[in-house]
Amino acid sequence: MSTVYEPSAAPAATARAFLEVRDLRIHFPTDDGLVRSVDGLDFTLERGQTLGIVGESGSGKSVTSLGILGLHHRKNSRMSGEIWLDGRELVGADPDDVRRLRGRAMAMIFQDPLSSMHPFYTIGAQIIEAYRIHNAVSKRVARKHAIDMLGRVGIPTPDKRVDDYPHQFSGGMRQRAMIAMALSCDPELLIADEPTTALDVTVQAQILDLLRDLQQEFNSAIIMITHDLGVVAELSDRIMVMYGGRSIEQGTVEELFHSPQHPYTWGLLGSMPRLDRDRTDRLMPVKGSPPSLINLPSGCAFHPRCPHAQGPGSPCTTVRPELVATAAHSGHRVACHLSPEQRLDIWENQIRPNL
């Protein structure tokens, strides 16, 4: 397929971003058919930057992040496209080479810190293990490092808590420990897949603060996956909106919140709770149900739910819209057949006033 890239992102190797994902496809053959969980995804991310990925359940966020880490089983998944991390291509790489990058160059924080930690090993043992795979150090040094990391993420008396088991930690502390583990080898890329969903609001804010501080300290690139637009708004530099395994809009936080161009993004913004409005009055979730990933709707995958879709026979139902820059040299890209003028008109006159 012919994806349109930003002019600067021509295939010259020198111009590669720190993380560059190109035409990524991750498909799962199942008894019901081929599940196209990720189907032609493009995005880039630079060091020290945070990319927020939003999209409803099943849009392929987790599958994408596990794909970057090479965590899909080669046997029951098919992966194609390119993932460039710091100049190395990962999709076609030897699985063992990718394995060596995991934990060291790229690390992940999972949604549920309790189930994501081994119940039979102490927190310390699990961090020590993560550190020692990639660093030839003695157990003592590794243990000191583990205590250090626990202290850094704000666990009180880390020299004692290091010998605790996961079930002895509170939810928030577990997630801190998870972060300590993920950061133990100074990864350049950190993927956080809904890191705060399982936590209550105050703890959530603390964890996000922590991630922000740590990012400044380590200058790592972060991919922040969440349902919560508030979280992305606060933490991200850029946002990517996913729908049906594809990116349908991406841009800076500013662009996506103040001049979003895709009807699905409008829907998402409409579903975002805001304190200054009455709840019943303003919460408008995107109507309809997520698309089947086995039989994606033809044309624009969003067309069965899109209030602005042109009728049958129009490009909306026949031609898949490509992700194109909204203006020359702009990083704001959108995949919709509406003309820029139409989009601006609808946004300014129908959507924004009702948000």
Place this chain on the structure above:
Amino acid sequence: MGAVVMLVIVSMVTFGIFFQLPKLAGQTTDQLAASYVGKAPTAEAIADVKERLGLDDPLAVQYGRFVKGVFTGQDFSNGPSVEHCAAPCLGYSFRTNEPVLPTLLDRAPVTLSLAVGASLIWLVAGVSIGILSALRRGTVFDRMAMATALAGVSLPVYFTGLVSMAVFVYTFRLWPNGVAYSDFTENPGLWAWNLVLPWVTLAFLYAATYARLTRSQMLETLGEDYIRTARAKGLPERTVIGKHALRASLTPIVTIFGLDLGLLLGGAVLTEQTFSLPGLGSLSIHSILSGDLPMVMGVVLLATVFIVFASLIVDILYAVVDPRVRLG
């Protein structure tokens, strides 16, 4: 504490059943005593037996005598002579007049040999097949292993036992003199050789269960989030499987293994019967069939001790492997 209560309850129930059941079936103590006398029960002999065994005493008194014997020993009038049975006394067989405890101790090594050997085989075979099956889920190996395992759990021991006897003993004549138990201390090689068939037959049954259990445990564990985390750390696959997955999958298996072994130590009835092994299992069957109360009591109590002990060890072991249990 629970263990003691358990023993008391089990012994009382056994005692009660033994004496109540014949009564409910309309048998008098005379008839019961008559069955112990032998060929020609004269009224005199019956009265003698009743007197000697105290069969006419109330149940509680009989039970009390039994318990007292366990703690302080007991004197038995055996015809003209009086024998003293020292403290833990489980009494004398109604049938053979043999003291119960020495008989048990005599039979126990057979069952112990059978159970320990078989359990090692089934543990190693069952768990490794289960793991391999899980890792190669859906392959020919997995399908064949699981089909065999299904056969293993559904075929009774006396069937597999008799088939294996027919094949290896009578057709191939690997054991030209038949399979007979021989003592370990006399000739360990012969001991093992003679136990191979019972071991394998018994192990087959259990290995099948263990393979299925290990496989499903392993598959479940491999789907756990913490396995994904272990991979995300960059651990090599053999560490992910061999350390993280195995540790979690084997925990429940350890528990079941302990209980199975404890249960088996009380007597592997079917296997012992099939291979004519003089263990606790065949002793218990004979004792029950011949209405030999003291012997039945002895076997049942010993089996209970094994089970109670095994579950105690399992509890301790479980706390060692699973920190969530240890710390409450």
